Amino acid sequence: MRRPNFLIIVTDQHRADYLGCYGHPVLRTPHIDALAARGTRFERFHVASPVCMPNRASLLTGRYPSAHGLRLNGGVLPARASTFVELLRQEGYRTASLGKSHVQPMTNKPAENRERPDMAKLDAWKDDGADYTREQPHHYQGIERHAFPTPYYGYDEVDMVTFHGDQAGGHYLQWLRAQRPDADQLRDPAHQLPHGYTCPQARRTPIPEELYSTSYIRNRAVDFLQRARGAEQPFFAFVSFPDPHHPFTPPGRYWSLYDPADFSVKLPYEAHHNPPPPMRWCREQLLRGARHLQGPHDGFFATEQELREAMALTCGMISMIDDAVGDIMRALDDNGLREDTVVVFTSDHGDYLGEFNLVLKGALASQAITRVPFIWSDPQKPGLAPVTSSALASTIDIAPTILARCGIVPYHGMQGRSLLPCLDGQASVQDDLLVEYQDNRARQGFAQAACVRTLVTERHRLSVYKGEAWGELYDHQEDPQETRNLWDSPSYHALQSGLTQQLLHKMLEAVDPSPRTRYNA
Template sequence: MAKKPNILFIMADQLRADYLGCNGHPTIRTPNIDALAARGVNFTRAYCQAPVCGPSRMSFYTGRYASSHGASYNNVPLRVDERTLGDYLRPEGYRVALVGKTHMRRDVEGMQRLGVDPDSSRGVLISECGFEPYERDDGLHPDQSVNPDLRYNEYLRSQGYESHNPWHDFANSAEGDDGEVLSGWSMRNCHLPARVREEDSETAYTTRRAMDFISESEGEPWCLHLSYIKPHWPYMAPAPYHELYGVDDVLPAARSKQELEQPHPVVGAFMKHPESESFARDEVRERVIPAYMGLITQLDDHIGRLMAFLEARGELDNTLVVLTSDHGDYLGDHWLGEKELFHEASVAVPMIVVDPSTTADATRGQRSERLVEAIDLVPTFVDYAGGGEFDHILEGRSLKSVIEGASPTEWRRYAFSECDYAWRPARLELGLAPDQANAWMVTDGRWKYVHYEHFQPQLFDLAHDPDELNDLGNDEEHRTICRAMEEALYQWCRERKSRITVRNSQVSAATGSAHKRGYLFGIW
């Protein structure tokens, strides 16, 4: 890459790390994502910082843990003063834009307090998580009134899909024998094809808008966050993807009778959620998972289409490509639905980074087992852009040297994730106040330890129990390991970056200089 590289930051919402061919799924077809892994580095031990959309994404975009940026759950605003990816890359000459989802809610109160007009150029960036909103679509539109200006709905109407809310009635619903709309919110319908033509589906439309942005961005380096909505629910795939997979492709659920009969109190409370009760049934898994897999293969096809587009434009060799997800999907593992807790199905994410430059040839096609976190992407992008030092703010680590074949002598020993389940029915089931529903995960790659406020911990041996079926949290023989992991978590809590208004280099330059500056305290 002879100039500053373009950055294509792809995120697929709710894509499990193990539902890719390159990560070992036995039947799923993901040749284009597998090709990315063959061209780059596949980080196979990557973790999100909070396994639910909003806080996970805020960590991806700020390079900071959820405890630090404070947006701990969906629709908790990101504070107006938090720097995001665009704040780091725009000073380096980048156009930083979004096509797709962020699940970010702006800090209305903070903007009002500071007198920031949300319609001003600065206000728009603050409102959109630092991205130029080339096309924002969070993919959650039960009623069009949620977002009356949704361009995707406008597009669908222009293609002849007449409806108050074509996102629901066509893109995320099927059609019954008598022409009736069968809503995709009912998972019993997800074996049927969506009413929308494939070329008009959300994934196809989002890819096309990404191409539009790239075509308009000649002459300046760009960073595009291409944030696909699928395979997140509603699990509705257009033809022919709805029928690519069948019951034979549904892997057995990772769950045990003991988990169901003697669950951890918090996990047991989550098992009582409607989505968990549904996914505990084989008939639900056998209908949903083939549709989920079809959506992933559709995504893969469009990533291949996008790579061909970049190559035809001569930009593939100057574009850093990252593919990841914000969290996984339980799909019935551990008798659970959705995400949010800390089993691998929920908290592990795919992380593939493709650096096309010759400096990365040494690692091309490698699988790395280093512990990697979502917060590593912002410092990585800043590093590739030639940006400054922000070690007083950013809590992640740049992956650039690892991608170029270096072996840093000091790498993280642990990865962390957090859960604030105050909004969930599980909190009421457990009798907790809103500020008591917290949990934290720490793993060193071998052991995974989960600390729940007010409840006993969990401990899993990932080496001998990769499906996490045997909870050792109350096992006396593992008490020493529990204490060591708890201490690692406590150490992490003490290391959060709270002094973010003064650079460490400024602190170093000023240390011990009071007398030189005329403050003569302590003189006899």
């Protein structure tokens, strides 16, 4: 029996409720909604880590960041780490990564050791000698396409896109320069088109829609599917869009597709009864006029107008992705591939995007940044009605689910669980989830780089912050929007203690079981 094809579509910094099928009141995403209508939509899907690189590595390995080694942005997924894509390749799959990969650094700027400059050159791990520069800018100068060495974490074919918005690089930038000699001027924020938006990092790019990174990735995916037509070999294609991650740069008509006046801040800062210290610190930075607004990772406190604009522009970027998804699905149909292809849609993490007046992401482990969309659209799904699953699920579950779907045994040390039993909307395979977060420097009022562990259960969310006397505890049944932190409430001390013990056991469960013992002691 022929194994199915897999088309995995991933967006960047895309919270779950920013899709039509997840209930957004303004955003229109008919093509992604159509995937949900033909498949299973998971309501309680969370990332393994709410930051790009660690969670992308968790998707590839089916393992927690603390196990696979890429724990924070700026690190690398070790070359010796196994990926499920390698297993697919070994079993005869044609494998391709089209778009943003981000399991190696996208910059060549050395990290600063802010806390211990004297320790900058010392590390517990020796350099393994592997080349971890493959996503860095110096490979993508000029217009002559960089010959990317493969296999790359199991991918036979790589079309690399790095960074975000109108600053996207990699093979895309080389292609853009070949199309437009003035490409670097188009990407220069100093040459953006006029607009009246005040939102930080909102830039009206002059890059035409057809030359924007979303269109480029769409075209590469369509080309790949055309080449797969009639092939005996099954394929696995990872199609990864850098949007809607900031900067907010929807091109052409997508800039004005949504009106900021149609959006509202439904969960302002004032809605939180006892805001945790980082939230208060971010607000104080706004009041003092000391916000850090241009960093790629620093969540900050924003005004209502800034948030409305960020929401509208984010929706513009998502709508462009949705149109691209429509074109990709038509290519599946046109090339006779739809009935043999499992399509998955998800994202690497979310965005506060107005929650308590915050925007972007950070250490505060709210559902806005840990809960993302996950849609599994399978041609073998029985029945025509869409299915919604309330089962708790994680990014680490994607790899074992794909392997189970094509009958391949996972390698030793894979920590996720197959979600195939959950596709009918009835079953569940786990009672709780672990979310890991580790920062690479101190920010948002933390005295040291934040290290956070979060437990998500059927009813509660508990977050413990290393070195901090405070923590977070929320009851989702009584307080689904997490507006009342129960951490210090005397009547919840027993619950906090029990959940902390449950978190400890979940962390013990996440301890790396690989490699196997080679010999008896």
